[in-house]
Amino acid sequence: MKTVYLDNNATTQVASEVVEAMLPYFHELYGNPSSMHSFGGQVAKKIREAREQTAALIGAAPDEIIFTSCGTESDNAAIRSALTTHPERRHIVTSRVEHPAVRSLCANLAGQGYRVTELPVDKDGILDMEQYVASLTPDTAVVSLMWANNETGVIFPVEKAAALAHERGIPFHTDAVQATGKIPIAMQKNTIDMLSFSGHKLHAPKGIGVLYVRKGTKFSPFLIGGHQEKGRRGGTENTPGIIGLGKACALAAQNMAAENTTVKGLRDRLEAALLARIPQSRVNGDPLQRLPNTANISFEFVEGEGILLLMNEYGICASSGSACTSGSLQPSHVLRAMGVPFTMAHGSIRFSLSITTTQEEIDFVIEKLPAIIERLRSMSPYWTSVGQACVSA
Ligand code: PLP
Secondary structure, three states: OOOEEOEOOOOOOOOHHHHHHHOHHHHOOOOOOOOOOHHHHHHHHHHHHHHHHHHHHOOOOHHHEEEEOOHHHHHHHHHHHHHHHOOOOOEEEEEOOOOHHHHHHHHHHHHOOOEEEEEOEOOOOOEOHHHHHHHOOOOEEEEEEEOEOOOOOEEOOHHHHHHHHHHOOOOEEEEOOOOEOOEOOOHHHOOOOEEEEEHHHOOOOOOOEEEEEOOOOOOOOOOOOOOHHHHOOOOOOOHHHHHHHHHHHHHHHHHHHHHHHHHHHHHHHHHHHHHHHOOOEEEOOOOOOEOOOEEEEEEOOOOHHHHHHHHHOOOEEOEOOOOOOOOOOOOOHHHHHOOOOHHHHOOEEEEEOOOOOOHHHHHHHHHHHHHHHHHHHHOOHHHHHHHHHHHHO
């Protein structure tokens, strides 16, 4: 059976060019980039090149890039650094829809006595900027707001939010794990102090992440050890991962236009066809301020887990909520924050496409899903007692 992989916000396939770029650095060119000999030196040179490729994708300078192990580490390092470098401040501003990499850390910090403001969002997942400004105080040590939401794809106006934080002398971090490679990012044109992203979301391998730290930003390292990454992140470099990430960033820059035309076109085709064919269904998230690859669709009166199981029988991979929370039967915290009704939130599926997605795959889902929903609804007491009446009303 062919796999139809529409779960690219969970992780992506490593591009074959990326694998090819990495391979020599496992077995042939395995030197330590910190070594004095030229065997290690050639690896250091390749890392410099990867740092340039990585910086170029987000319009940064190469020495503003710190390689980490993942998006979660980058988020933790950024927020903890701001707290350490502003020890007199005890307040953090974030949102209710952040990934657990930020949200769970903030909950942990709240347990240690920090005051955390979790900003609400409206029904479309949009932030209220007046409430945001009102939340900023002289005691605020850091603002951490995601650039794009992993479940709905909704984009926050982080550049504007960073400028507002800066006017008040507050450091600003953004979790751009889902945004990087999908929408243009130009750090030379904004005032964001720190930005996180992760290789495995943009066709690089798992286990490599990035923390961008703007030149001049006070920074306190999370991993203290050797002099690697200019003393900002100790630990021998993940050389194949870094080299793979550099290549993936170069490819992402080349594919950015297609991401916003071809991929978006396929996503829109999927949404329009499913909404037309399946009654009591809707798209979650602002129709305009949204990543081009993400479709979060609710099918009322069915369970997301049931949909996933039946799609799995056809080899279709998607997700009900974020990959990290899909072990729980609670509707996702993101959809709850948006006030999506319970009967809709439970039957929500996230389809996330990538540059590898084909029209054939999208048409296969359009062909199979209506019957899956109908089958599940025919077994649902909610549907037979309440749902059908909604359709005929
Ligand atoms: N932030 C967002 C928005 C994410 O979607 C994810 C992963 O799903 C992360 C952070 C964590 O990244 P990583 O898996 O590299 O730790």
